[in-house]
Amino acid sequence: MPFEEKMTWVALVVAIAVPIWYFATMLGRLQTTAAADINFQTPLIVAVVASVVLTVIGAIVMSIATSVTSVARGRKPEDDIDRKDERDKTIGRRGDLVGYYVASAGMVGVLILTMLEADYFWIAGALYLSFVVAMVVSSIVKLVAYHRGF
Amino acid sequence: MGKPTRVTNRIRALRFEAGEMTQAELADRLGVTRQTVIAIEQGKYSPTLETAFQIARVFGVPLDDVFGYPKDK
Numbered sequence: 199m200p201f202e203e204k205m206t207w208v209a210l211v212v213a214i215a216v217p218i219w220y221f222a223t224m225l226g227r228l229q230t231t232a233a234a235d236i237n238f239q240t241p242l243i244v245a246v247v248a249s250v251v252l253t254v255i256g257a258i259v260m261s262i263a264t265s266v267t268s269v270a271r272g273r274k275p276e277d278d279i280d281r282k283d284e285r286d287k288t289i290g291r292r293g294d295l296v297g298y299y300v301a302s303a304g305m306v307g308v309l310i311l312t313m314l315e316a317d318y319f320w321i322a323g324a325l326y327l328s329f330v331v332a333m334v335v336s337s338i339v340k341l342v343a344y345h346r347g348f
Numbered sequence: 349m350g351k352p353t354r355v356t357n358r359i360r361a362l363r364f365e366a367g368e369m370t371q372a373e374l375a376d377r378l379g380v381t382r383q384t385v386i387a388i389e390q391g392k393y394s395p396t397l398e399t400a401f402q403i404a405r406v407f408g409v410p411l412d413d414v415f416g417y418p419k420d421k
Contacts, residue, residue, distance in 0.1 A: 200381040273372070283380035284396050285387065344383075347352045347392025
């Protein structure tokens with residue numbers, strides 16, 4: 199598996215796991231508190247920071263795992279970790295473009311919520327959801343391209 | 349599902365003729381990942397023109413000997 203594909207798997211897992219925690223937390227608070235009074239700011243900051251930290255940890259773990267398998271095969275680790283070729287770049291661009299379209303569609307929903315003067319809670323949630331769905335779709339498009347070809 | 353590209357290639361045969369060169373060796377000489385060589389061989393990915401010329405140069409043959417494109421029926 200190319201290193202870039204491994205990093206795409208990391209991005210996909212993080213893009214699914216962290217938002218599940220955030221939205222589960224928010225749903226729990228919605229049971230007892232009105233949307234306008236919910237403190238969503240702290241969990242949202244935690245979610246964003248956690249995504250960055252988990253991605254970095256994932257990159258470190260993948261780098262170590264790749265280095266170990268490279269050495270076991272008698273190859274230099276940098277030959278497998280540092281090598282991002284034309285196919286990786288093309289797949290990355292394809293996935294990012296689809297992610298951009300998904301995020302843009304999500305922004306329309308966010309705009310509608312602002313026009314309806316929805317609570318900040320819903321606007322922030324919709325914004326976060328848009329980015330998350332864009333990241334998930336983008337990662338899936340990349341993984342499909344890696345396996346099915348294009 | 350059909351192959352995403354109609355471009356055919358003889359890379360596997362050329363590797364065999366070149367002393368059974370491995371996919372990893374070819375990838376190292378091209379500066380691409382082994383998975384990219386596999387994808388090209390299986391017709392799942394069409395390389396850039398530059399990489400196509402580099403592949404031909406590795407085997408010391410013209411581009412036409414590496415890649416083909418079927419005529420329309």
